[in-house]
Amino acid sequence: MKKTIRVWDLPIRLFHWFLVFCIVGSLISVNLGGNAIAWHAYFGYSILTLLIFRIVWGFVGSRHARFITFFPNRAAILAYLQGRSPRFLGHNPIGALSVFALLFVLSVQVLTGLFVDDEIAFQGPLAKYVPNVVVSFLSEIHEGNQVVIYTLITIHIAAIWFYRKYKGEDLIKPMLSGDKEIDPSEEAKYLPSDLGQPSKDGGLQRALALIILSAIAVVVGYFITK
Template sequence: MKKIIRVWDLPIRLFHWLLVLCIITSFITVKIGGNAMELHALSGYCILTLIIFRVFWGLIGSYHARFINFVPSPKRLLQYLTGKTSGGLGHNPLGALSVLALLGSVGVQAITGLFTNDDIAFEGPFAKYVSSGTVELLTSIHYFNEKILIAVIALHLCAIFYYQKFKGENLIKPMLLGDKEIDPSDEAKHLPADLGRASKDGGLQRGFALLLLGLIALILIYFIKR
């Protein structure tokens, strides 16, 4: 009988899929331009809210969501690459680096977007607080980082396909349902600490996550609307 372990709590799953939706919206609206830039800006604010939430949740959230439990040390990364240790139930060491790269690139894109000015249809809400030279620099970073972000997303999708096709591991289903099914014959492949540490995902934790997300959104709205 397979062992079922809650790996991704509901806040992490909602964060993931809302981020996907917002990124797609941002890419589409920036290509349309014109009046769609208002929706592009709104999508950017939502992305920044989500990224800030994920940083906090990476510090105080459930077991597998915490950075300390999945960001690898150089030693563990080397052991994983040489096949001396398993990847764990959550993000494996390479997956962890991919997540950090994605969060970093998306975060840079959202923050620089607050200062951008395309001289046509959009000016970021914080552009008025810095010099024109700084606006120009951050706008250039915003445009250049878009290419980096596309590359990071493509790598992320390729990794999902690789694990599904060649390792028989479905990475999408757990991010939808939250659970991973472990066959008893495969338990030896996983770290004992992982097998005994399911992520908490109760009503209290979900309510706290919603409160945290709402507080971040309100603070961000306050500064944007000033």
């Protein structure tokens, strides 16, 4: 009988899928142009709120949500690539690199978006506070950074397919259910500390996440409408 371990708490799962939804909505609306640019901005503000929440949750969230549990270093990356590291319940070192890269480029995108001014349909809420030369510079970064985002998303999807096809590991199901099923014959391949410390995902944990997210949403809403 397989052992079921809670890895991803509900706040992390909701963050992940809401982020996917907002990114898709953002990409569609920006390519539609015209009046859809307003929706592009709304999706951007939502992504900003979600990213701030994820950063905070990376310090106060459950075990596998905390950055300290999967922060990649050179030794861990090399050991994983050489097949010398144990299996990971949460992010492996390469997956961790992907997470931090996506958080970084998405943060760059939403922060520069606050200063964008196309002089036609949209002006970022902070554009009026900086010189035009700064607005132009940040607008160029905002536009060019899209290519980096497309690239990382493609790599992310390819990695999910690769692990499913060649390693027999479904990375999507645990992000839906929150749980990983470990065959008893495979337990020795994991760190005992991992198997013995499932992520907390109770009512108090979820209530804390809701309070944090709500506070962030209020602050972001205040600054973008000020």
